[in-house]
Amino acid sequence: MAKVVFEQVSKRYENGFVAVNHLNLDIDDREFLVLVGPSGCGKTTTLRMLAGLEDISAGNILIGNTRVNDVSPKDRDIAMVFQSYALYPHMTVFENMAFSLDLKGIPKAEIRQRVQAAAQQLGIEALLDRKPRQLSGGQRQRVAVGRAIVRNPAVFLMDEPLSNLDAKLRVQARAELSKLHQSLGTTFVYVTHDQVEAMTMGTRIAVMNQGVLQQVDRPERVYEAPQNVFVAGFLGSPSMNFLNATLQEENAALVIKTAGLTLPIPESLQGRYRAAPNPAVIFGIRPESIYHPAYLPPGIEPFAVGATVGVVEPMGHERIVYFTLADGQELVARIDPRAQISSGERLDLLFDLKRFHLFERDSEQVL
Numbered sequence: 001m002a003k004v005v006f007e008q009v010s011k012r013y014e015n016g017f018v019a020v021n022h023l024n025l026d027i028d029d030r031e032f033l034v035l036v037g038p039s040g041c042g043k044t045t046t047l048r049m050l051a052g053l054e055d056i057s058a059g060n061i062l063i064g065n066t067r068v069n070d071v072s073p074k075d076r077d078i079a080m081v082f083q084s085y086a087l088y089p090h091m092t093v094f095e096n097m098a099f100s101l102d103l104k105g106i107p108k109a110e111i112r113q114r115v116q117a118a119a120q121q122l123g124i125e126a127l128l129d130r131k132p133r134q135l136s137g138g139q140r141q142r143v144a145v146g147r148a149i150v151r152n153p154a155v156f157l158m159d160e161p162l163s164n165l166d167a168k169l170r171v172q173a174r175a176e177l178s179k180l181h182q183s184l185g186t187t188f189v190y191v192t193h194d195q196v197e198a199m200t201m202g203t204r205i206a207v208m209n210q211g212v213l214q215q216v217d218r219p220e221r222v223y224e225a226p227q228n229v230f231v232a233g234f235l236g237s238p239s240m241n242f243l244n245a246t247l248q249e250e251n252a253a254l255v256i257k258t259a260g261l262t263l264p265i266p267e268s269l270q271g272r273y274r275a276a277p278n279p280a281v282i283f284g285i286r287p288e289s290i291y292h293p294a295y296l297p298p299g300i301e302p303f304a305v306g307a308t309v310g311v312v313e314p315m316g317h318e319r320i321v322y323f324t325l326a327d328g329q330e331l332v333a334r335i336d337p338r339a340q341i342s343s344g345e346r347l348d349l350l351f352d353l354k355r356f357h358l359f360e361r362d363s364e365q366v367l
C-alpha cells in the first residue's frame, strides 16, 4: 500500500512566509499525481515535506497509513528525482545507481542484479561505466530515474525532472515516464509548472496557487470544468478568454451582457445561472471554442460576434488569431488552418455557446 495523505498540512518558513496553506490531498495507491502551478506556488515545498526534507509546520502526512511527520527521509520508503538530477560527479553511472543500496548494506550480487535490471529497463546498460560528465542531458535524466528505481520505493517523487531537456527529448521522456509508471505499478508524485506535462502524464492533477490547492481531478475534468478563474486561466494555451459580464433578464430569459454583446444562455443552463447570488460575473471562453464560419464542426451552438483581426500566427495544425470585438476588447481564437484570414480583416467569428464558462466576479468561483 502506498497511499499518500496530506491532512491540513501547512508550511510556514522561518521568515513567516506561508508557502503551503492547509493542504488536504489524498493520493491513491499507484496513482500518477501531478502537482502543477506557477513558480512559487508551493509545489516543491509540498514535495519536500513529503520526502521529509522539510519539516511541516502543521497537519499530518501519511504514507501507506503510517504518519510520517517525524520519520526520517531514509525511512519513508520513497525515492526522489531532483530537477538537477544530483548525480555524484566522481562516481560512475553504476556507482551512482548502486550508492543507496550500498548504504543499506544490500549484498553486492543483489545490487548488481538490481542496477542491471533498472539499466536495462531504461536503455542505459551501455553507459554504466561512464561518469555523469560523459553523458548527455537525456542520459543523465535516465540515470537519475534509474537511481530511484533500484531502491524499489513505495512512492516516487519527481521535481521537474524534464525541465533541463530540450523540447524534443522532453516529449519522448514524458512518454517514457508514463510507461515506466505503468510497468512499475507504483505511486508517482510529480511536480511541474508545465501544463502540458501535467495534462499528458497525470492520472489526476492537483493545481496549486499561492500555497493553496485549487482543484484536484482527472486532467480532462480540470480542463473542461475548472472550479475557478485561476484554474481556467492556468490550463490551456493560449489561455481562456475572460470578459466581465452581467446576468440579466431579457424577454423572460436570462442572458449574458458583455462587451456590447447579448449572449443567449441555453435552455438547459437557465436554471443553474438563475440561482447565481450576484449578477456580476466573468464570462470565459476557450480559444478553441471560437470558430471561423467556413469551418464549423457539427454539434456546436454558434453565436456570431463581429471581430477585427489583429495578429495571425500560423502554427501548422491551427492558426492562433488575435482579434478585437466592437468595444475594443481583445480575444484570441484557435482557428482551422485552412481558413483564409488575415490581419486587419473584419468578419463574424462564432462562439460555441455550448462551451462557455461563467464565474462569480467577487469570488472568482465557477457558477
Ligand code: ATP
Residues within 6 Å of the ligand: 013, 014, 015, 017, 018, 019, 037, 038, 039, 040, 041, 042, 043, 044, 045, 046, 193
Ligand atoms: P518553482 O516552480 O519556482 O520551483 P514552487 O511552486 O516549487 O516554485 P516553492 O519552491 O515550494 O515553489 O516555494 C514556495 C514559496 O515559498 C516561494 O514563494 C518561495 O520563495 C518560498 N520559499 C521557499 N523556500 C523558502 C525558505 N527557505 N524561506 C522562505 N521562503 C521560502
